[in-house]
Amino acid sequence: MSIPAGNPPNQPSAVREQPVHHRFPDIRPRRLRRAGWGALAAAALASLGLAFVPSPYVVEVPGPTYDALGQTDAGPLIEIRGARTYPTEGELRVLTLAWFGNPQRPLSWVEVAQAYLDPADSIIPMSVAFPPSQTIEQSNEAGRVDMRNSQQAAIAAALLHEGHDVASEVRVAGVIPDTPADGVLQPNDRILSVNGRTPYDVWSIRESIAAVDGPTEFEIERGGEPMTLEVTPLVEGDERLVGIYASNEYTFPFEVDIELPNVGGPSAGMMFALGIVDELTPGAMTAGTAWAGTGTIAALGDVGPIGGIVQKLHGAVDAGATHFLAPVENCAEVVGHIPDGLTVFAVDTLDDAITAVETVAMNADTAALPTCESGASS
Incomplete structure (x- = not known):
């Protein structure tokens, strides 16, 4: 907080018609003055120390x-x-x-x-x-997978818009350790349906998981064999997470x-x-x-x-x-x-x-x- 220069609010300036030439001795005890300077020094040191205290925030910029x-x-x-x-x-x-x-x-x-x-x-x-x-490494890897999936989905969306045929498969690209999917789903599992819905892309999988308040049922193909598996999502904020990286495999013309x-x-x-x-x-x-x-x-x-x-x-x-x-x-x-x-x-x-x-x-x-x-x- 800053204090504006000038007079305190609602207090008029003192008006003097003649200059005052009298000087009076400072009668404040020296001990009090030292205490005041000590408090100021302590506040300055505390502010300086705050510069080095880690915060629980990050700053997001363009x-x-x-x-x-x-x-x-x-x-x-x-x-x-x-x-x-x-x-x-x-x-x-x-x-x-x-x-x-x-x-x-x-x-x-x-x-x-x-x-x-x-x-x-x-x-x-x-x-x-x-x-x-x-x-942090898992977060970065998730970002890379998301970027690849967005690129593939963008190509598919553009080509479908232009009238081309695009075939699609969705597979498990990776499983995050110590998450609900760990030990249930495996990399390269082909996802045939999620909660009864056939996925065309990664985003439809997320929608299918979010649509059901409870365990998520995956129908998959592993090594050529179909099977049905159940994963109970972890709830973080507004998201329901099972702990997999999914990837699209499209066939483009x-x-x-x-x-x-x-x-x-x-x-x-x-x-x-x-x-x-x-x-x-x-x-x-x-x-x-x-x-x-x-x-x-x-x-x-x-x-x-x-x-x-x-x-x-x-x-x-x-x-x-x-x-x-x-x-x-x-x-x-x-x-x-x-x-x-x-x-x-x-x-x-x-x-x-x-x-x-x-x-x-x-x-x-x-x-x-x-x-x-x-x-x-x-």
């Missing part, structure tokens, strides 16, 4: 951005072989987040306090960023590579799919407009919510984007946090995203397009 239509240090972000492609314009920015702090290197309270000064930063509990049930090194998580899926659709269709979808966006993608085109939407809005503006695609389910977080110069549209499917981009490109009336402010939030 990370680097990448153009799905452009290049990275590894080459083209999206490369299509075996099918005709078309020139593109503008930008379709993939947004990322960066975290400062982790259980091995926690931030000090002073570092956390500094984040309050920047609206683009978010302070979140360490236990949310790094769940106690996972090590031609080769599509997405190369984005050192980035994990599923939130770039929608923008990957848009980039693929743009390259496969005549004409530049954006007509030169700089877009950014975020959202998971399912193979059947559903767009899902992500974390850190406020930081990604700021990251989009920093990257020069003028238009933004936000998942409908993130709208409650978007309202009231849109930076100046950014127009945000709410999307629920890949078709919604394509419609928004093409409508802006044609300079058509966008009044009918859903926004978070217009009540698109779920």
